[in-house]
Amino acid sequence: MSAAAAVRQDGPLALVCGGGTLPLAVAESVSKRGRVVVVFALRGHADPTLVARYPHHWLRVGQLGAFTRLAHAAGCRDVVFIGSLIRPTLWNLRPDFRALMLLPRIMAAYRGGDNHLLSGVSKIVEDQGFRLIGAHEVAPEILVSEGALGHIDASAQHRQDITFGFDYLRASGAFDIGQAVVVAGKHVLAVEAVEGTDQMLARVADLRAAGRIGAPEGIGVLVKAPKPGQDRRFDLPSIGPKTVAGVVRAKLAGIAVVGGTTVIAEPERVVNEADHAGIFVVGVPGGNEQ
Amino acid sequence: MSAAAAVRQDGPLALVCGGGTLPLAVAESVSKRGRVVVVFALRGHADPTLVARYPHHWLRVGQLGAFTRLAHAAGCRDVVFIGSLIRPTLWNLRPDFRALMLLPRIMAAYRGGDNHLLSGVSKIVEDQGFRLIGAHEVAPEILVSEGALGHIDASAQHRQDITFGFDYLRASGAFDIGQAVVVAGKHVLAVEAVEGTDQMLARVADLRAAGRIGAPEGIGVLVKAPKPGQDRRFDLPSIGPKTVAGVVRAKLAGIAVVGGTTVIAEPERVVNEADHAGIFVVGVPGGNEQ
Numbered sequence: 001m002s003a004a005a006a007v008r009q010d011g012p013l014a015l016v017c018g019g020g021t022l023p024l025a026v027a028e029s030v031s032k033r034g035r036v037v038v039v040f041a042l043r044g045h046a047d048p049t050l051v052a053r054y055p056h057h058w059l060r061v062g063q064l065g066a067f068t069r070l071a072h073a074a075g076c077r078d079v080v081f082i083g084s085l086i087r088p089t090l091w092n093l094r095p096d097f098r099a100l101m102l103l104p105r106i107m108a109a110y111r112g113g114d115n116h117l118l119s120g121v122s123k124i125v126e127d128q129g130f131r132l133i134g135a136h137e138v139a140p141e142i143l144v145s146e147g148a149l150g151h152i153d154a155s156a157q158h159r160q161d162i163t164f165g166f167d168y169l170r171a172s173g174a175f176d177i178g179q180a181v182v183v184a185g186k187h188v189l190a191v192e193a194v195e196g197t198d199q200m201l202a203r204v205a206d207l208r209a210a211g212r213i214g215a216p217e218g219i220g221v222l223v224k225a226p227k228p229g230q231d232r233r234f235d236l237p238s239i240g241p242k243t244v245a246g247v248v249r250a251k252l253a254g255i256a257v258v259g260g261t262t263v264i265a266e267p268e269r270v271v272n273e274a275d276h277a278g279i280f281v282v283g284v285p286g287g288n289e290q
Numbered sequence: 291m292s293a294a295a296a297v298r299q300d301g302p303l304a305l306v307c308g309g310g311t312l313p314l315a316v317a318e319s320v321s322k323r324g325r326v327v328v329v330f331a332l333r334g335h336a337d338p339t340l341v342a343r344y345p346h347h348w349l350r351v352g353q354l355g356a357f358t359r360l361a362h363a364a365g366c367r368d369v370v371f372i373g374s375l376i377r378p379t380l381w382n383l384r385p386d387f388r389a390l391m392l393l394p395r396i397m398a399a400y401r402g403g404d405n406h407l408l409s410g411v412s413k414i415v416e417d418q419g420f421r422l423i424g425a426h427e428v429a430p431e432i433l434v435s436e437g438a439l440g441h442i443d444a445s446a447q448h449r450q451d452i453t454f455g456f457d458y459l460r461a462s463g464a465f466d467i468g469q470a471v472v473v474a475g476k477h478v479l480a481v482e483a484v485e486g487t488d489q490m491l492a493r494v495a496d497l498r499a500a501g502r503i504g505a506p507e508g509i510g511v512l513v514k515a516p517k518p519g520q521d522r523r524f525d526l527p528s529i530g531p532k533t534v535a536g537v538v539r540a541k542l543a544g545i546a547v548v549g550g551t552t553v554i555a556e557p558e559r560v561v562n563e564a565d566h567a568g569i570f571v572v573g574v575p576g577g578n579e580q
Contacts, residue, residue: 168462172481175454175478176478177481188466190484190485191467193479194478
C-alpha cells in the first residue's frame with residue numbers, strides 16, 4: 001500500500017474520461033484527497049457537465065500526440081482511464097501524427113480480444129512516459145464491497161446460479177470474452193460478448209416477453225466477473241443504476257459481482273433502486289480466483 | 291450399422307415435426323426408402339403444407355397421451371423428433387392427462403439446461419414404449435459432409451477463427467449453453483444462448499451497423515458445434531438458407547460446422563446462396579471430440 005499511496009500523491013492526475021457517471025465519482029474522490037485532477041474528456045463519450053467542473057481538455061480517441069503534450073505540460077505523470085468507451089472502429093479512430101507513427105503497434109493491439117487490445121494500449125501510453133494506474137487505486141470507494149449491498153440477500157437457490165455463473169465466466173474468460181452471463185435455474189439464458197451488459201439484459205427481457213424463457217419471473221441472476229488476466233488498471237467490470245433497471249426489466253432476482261474487483265457507479269442510487277424493486281446486489285468473495 | 295439398419299425397417303416411423311423445412315426432407319428421405327411415415331405435427335410450429343402430404347395428426351406440445359395412443363394405433367415403435375421448436379414455457383404447455391401424471395418428472399427435466407430437458411423428455415417418451423432415434427439415422431443425407439460445400443473454402447486466417455470457435459464451444463459446452471459463436475480475428479463477437487443462431491447473427495449485423503465491431507467486413511466466422519454429451523437423437527446443430535442470409539447480413543466470411551453431426555436444411559439452396567454471396571460453408575472433421 002505504501003507504494004500505491006506514494007503514487008497517488010505524485011503530482012496532478014490525468015483522468016482520461018469515457019461515458020457514464022463513474023468519472024465524476026473518481027474525480028470527486030481524488031480531489032477530496034487533495035490531489036489535482038486534469039480531465040481529458042473523450043469527445044462523444046464523456047459528459048460535458050462533469051468536464052466543466054475540472055480543468056479539462058477535449059480529445060478524440062486516437063489523439064495520442066495531443067494527450068501526451070497536454071498531460072506533460074500539466075505536470076501529470078499518472079494516468080487513469082475511467083468510464084465507458086464503446087470499442088471504436090479503426091475507421092473512427094482518426095489517429096493524430098504520433099498515433100500514426102505507432103499505428104503498426106496499435107493495429108497489432110487491435111487484433112485479438114479485448115485484453116490484448118487493452119494491454120497493447122497501456123504499453124503504448126507507458127512508453128510515452130506515463131504511469132497507468134487503476135481508478136480503484138486512487139478512488140477505492142468506487143469498488144463493490146463483499147456481502148449484500150442493500151436489504152435483500154441472495155437465497156440458497158440464487159447462490160447456486162451465482163456459483164454456476166462464476167464457474168462459466170472462469171471457463172470462458174480464457175477465450176477473452178465478455179464479463180457477464182445471466183443464469184436461471186442453472187440454465188444460461190444469455191452470454192455477453194461485444195454487445196455489453198445493458199444490451200444483453202434487454203435481450204433477456206425480450207426473450208421473457210416472447211415466452212421463450214422457461215424459468216419463472218424472479219428466478220435468474222446477472223453474474224459479472226473480471227476476466228482472468230484482465231488488466232485491472234484499465235477495465236474492471238462495473239454496475240450502476242442502468243444495470244439495476246435492466247435486471248428489473250428482465251425480471252431477474254438480482255446481481256452478483258466479485259467484491260473488491262467491481263466498480264459501482266452511484267452506489268446509493270443502486271442500493272435504493274434495488275431495494276425498492278426487491279432485487280439483491282451482492283459482492284461475492286473470490287476476486288483472486290477470477 | 292446393422293442394428294441401425296434394422297431399426298430403420300421396423301414398421302411405420304412416427305415423425306414428430308416442429309418448424310422449418312427439415313421435417314419435409316426427412317419425411318421424403320424415409321418415404322423414398324420405402325418406409326411408411328406418420329407425421330405428428332406440432333401446432334404452431336409445423337408447416338401445414340408438409341403435413342398435408344403424409345398421413346398426419348396435429349398435436350399441441352404437451353399432448354403426450356394423445357401422441358402415445360395415436361402412434362401405437364398406427365403401429366409406430368420408432369419415433370424421430372425433427373424441426374425447430376421454440377422452448378415452450380410451462381404455462382404454454384397445456385399438458386394432457388398422461389402428461390399431467392408425469393408432471394413431476396417433466397418439471398424435473400425442465401430445470402437445468404437444454405441437455406437436461408431433452409434427456410428427460412426422451413426418457414419419458416421411451417417409457418411409453420417407443421424407441422427414440424435420430425433423424426440422421428433414418429435420413430443420413432440431412433447431415434453436412436466434411437470439406438467445403440460450395441466453391442469457396444475457408445482461408446488459413448479463417449481456419450484460425452474456426453479453431454478458436456470450436457475450442458470455445460468445447461469449453462462452454464460443459465455448461466450446457468448454446469451451440470454457436472461468432473469469431474472474428476480470434477475475438478468473440480457474440481455467443482448464442484437462448485436466443486438462437488438467427489437472433490445472434492442479427493445482433494452481430496446490428497453491432498456492425500453501429501460501428502461497434504473492430505474487425506473489417508469479410509472477417510469473421512459463424513461456428514456451430516454439438517454440445518458435449520448432447521443427445522444427438524434429439525437435437526443436432528442445424529444450418530439452412532436462413533443461416534446463410536444471417537451470415538451475409540452480418541458481413542461475415544462464412545460458416546463452419548462439424549461434418550457428420552450437423553443437419554442441413556435445403557442443402558442445394560444453401561450452397562447456391564452461399565456461393566452467390568461469396569461466403570464459405572465448411573464441414574470440419576472432429577465431430578467425435580466435440
